[in-house]
Amino acid sequence: MRHFDELLEELRAKLLEMSGLVQSAIHKSALSLRERDLSLAESVLKGECRINQLELDIDALATSLLALEQPVAADLRFITAAAKINNNLERIGDLAQNIAERAQALLNEPRFDVRVDISQLADLVESMVQMALDSFVKKDPQQARRVLFSDDGVDALRDSVFAQLIDYMKKNSQAVEYCVDLMFAARSLERIADHATNIAESVLFMTEGVDVRHHAHAH
Amino acid sequence: MDPSSGDLAKAVDARTPLPGNHSPADTPGGIGSDQMKVQTMKLKASNVNFFYGGFHALHEINLQFSANKITALIGPSGCGKSTFLRSLNRLHETIRGARLEGTIVLDNENILAMNASALRRRVGMVFQRPNPFPKSIFDNIAYGPEINGMGNHQHVAELVEQSLIRAALWEEVKDKLHQSAYGLSGGQQQRLCIARALAVNPEVLLLDEPCSALDPIGTAKIEELLFTLKDQCTIVIVTHNMQQAARVADYTGFFLMGKLIEFDDTKKIYTTPGKKETEDYITGRFG
Numbered sequence: 001m002r003h004f005d006e007l008l009e010e011l012r013a014k015l016l017e018m019s020g021l022v023q024s025a026i027h028k029s030a031l032s033l034r035e036r037d038l039s040l041a042e043s044v045l046k047g048e049c050r051i052n053q054l055e056l057d058i059d060a061l062a063t064s065l066l067a068l069e070q071p072v073a074a075d076l077r078f079i080t081a082a083a084k085i086n087n088n089l090e091r092i093g094d095l096a097q098n099i100a101e102r103a104q105a106l107l108n109e110p111r112f113d114v115r116v117d118i119s120q121l122a123d124l125v126e127s128m129v130q131m132a133l134d135s136f137v138k139k140d141p142q143q144a145r146r147v148l149f150s151d152d153g154v155d156a157l158r159d160s161v162f163a164q165l166i167d168y169m170k171k172n173s174q175a176v177e178y179c180v181d182l183m184f185a186a187r188s189l190e191r192i193a194d195h196a197t198n199i200a201e202s203v204l205f206m207t208e209g210v211d212v213r214h215h216a217h218a219h
Numbered sequence: 220m221d222p223s224s225g226d227l228a229k230a231v232d233a234r235t236p237l238p239g240n241h242s243p244a245d246t247p248g249g250i251g252s253d254q255m256k257v258q259t260m261k262l263k264a265s266n267v268n269f270f271y272g273g274f275h276a277l278h279e280i281n282l283q284f285s286a287n288k289i290t291a292l293i294g295p296s297g298c299g300k301s302t303f304l305r306s307l308n309r310l311h312e313t314i315r316g317a318r319l320e321g322t323i324v325l326d327n328e329n330i331l332a333m334n335a336s337a338l339r340r341r342v343g344m345v346f347q348r349p350n351p352f353p354k355s356i357f358d359n360i361a362y363g364p365e366i367n368g369m370g371n372h373q374h375v376a377e378l379v380e381q382s383l384i385r386a387a388l389w390e391e392v393k394d395k396l397h398q399s400a401y402g403l404s405g406g407q408q409q410r411l412c413i414a415r416a417l418a419v420n421p422e423v424l425l426l427d428e429p430c431s432a433l434d435p436i437g438t439a440k441i442e443e444l445l446f447t448l449k450d451q452c453t454i455v456i457v458t459h460n461m462q463q464a465a466r467v468a469d470y471t472g473f474f475l476m477g478k479l480i481e482f483d484d485t486k487k488i489y490t491t492p493g494k495k496e497t498e499d500y501i502t503g504r505f506g
Binding site: 002004070071072074075076077209 | 465491
């Protein structure tokens with residue numbers, strides 16, 4: 001294997017390690033919210049440090065590959081996509097941390113029997129992230145497109161969760177703090193889905209050279 | 220990413236094919252991206268085949284060169300890019316047994332029907348290694364205008380100065396115009412050769428690996444010079460240095476085994492090439 005290919009493989013491996021950590025963080029934070037599990041929330045907060053370090057490492061590696069190897073074509077698209085996916089993964093890590101913090105806060109508040117679809121939202125978001133990262137690993141543009149198509153479903157579920165929470169707050173003013181925490185968690189989940197969409201867009205650029213951000217191709 | 224991406228699915232479905240999927244064979248005249256079609260074409264090669272005796276060196280090359288643009292020809296050694304470049308001002312005629320088929324047109328005029336000296340005045344050539352004449356700096360530049368009868372001594376002196384200015388060499392040599400050209404550095408000698416080519420006001424400038432014998436500073440000066448010269452003439456450069464092609468060229472053609480594999484916007488070639496052979500070559504995975 002050429003030295004350059006070894007460095008590309010190193011970049012890919014680091015990104016996969018980060019992907020695994022971020023997916024685990026989303027899963028644990030959603031579960032900590034659902035199961036009211038403090039240890040899971042704490043585990044997410046503890047793991048954030050490694051994700052941040054990986055972001056720095058991947059950025060440094062991508063920058064040095066651009067500067068020293070002067071890649072072109074598929075290699076260039078892979079490295080630029082990896083750098084963007086890296087930033088999106090780090091943001092997802094932050095959002096998982098936000099959800100874990102909300103889960104912690106909820107544990108310190110009186111519990112209310114609010115019936116919202118937040119578990120369904122979390123499942124859909126987790127599957128989007130999984131699909132986006134799979135599309136990266138398999139270099140599969142069709143799978144990346146399926147991620148883009150899923151985003152509307154997440155937005156609709158978020159709206160439904162918000163409506164349910166607002167409705168509950170109107171009827172139970174003492175539950176406002178509890179419901180606001182859940183709203184922030186739902187908002188974080190929806191933002192994670194947006195980052196999954198960004199990752200899928202990077203995969204489309206990497207695999208096909210098309211830029212679909214901001215509907216660029218439609219203009 | 221806009222979270223309210225309701226139209227995104229439709230937009231993704233409606234995406235258009237990559238321009239790079241056009242190949243020279245797909246498009247008349249061998250032009251790749253659509254935007255190139257609006258350019259004024261200076262030089263056009265159609266169905267060019269080239270033979271060294273019985274060896275078929277170039278196969279059905281169709282390629283157009285936009286006026287006032289820089290076009291780079293890249294490809295591995297022996298792919299035919301220099302042969303093609305030389306045929307653009309008929310230098311191949313100096314090689315015994317070489318034969319060109321097809322047509323090459325300069326401003327609608329068939330170059331094969333032109334007087335060779337007149338053609339070479341309009342289509343100048345700069346070679347890989349600087350080849351100044353064993354004369355003074357001044358005489359190197361004055362030689363072309365003088366043998367072409369381009370005015371009196373005063374006018375020739377003005378041409379020498381203008382040419383050296385255009386070649387970004389004037390400031391470095393203005394105080395030693397009558398010293399030997401061999402006293403200049405390699406980079407300066409190459410710019411002197413460019414100035415010599417410019418002295419007869421060529422419409423097209425062909426450069427065959429002009430920086431391969433130069434250090435990075437000399438290379439940077441030549442590349443900078445090309446940017447300023449393209450307002451004045453059409454430039455075709457053969458280079459083995461792919462980063463150089465990426466830096467300076469508006470368009471790039473990739474040759475392989477005597478065939479033009481792909482021709483397109485340089486940006487397109489270096490980000491999303493349409494052909495696997497191009498991708499393999501520019502990413503170093505060739506062969």
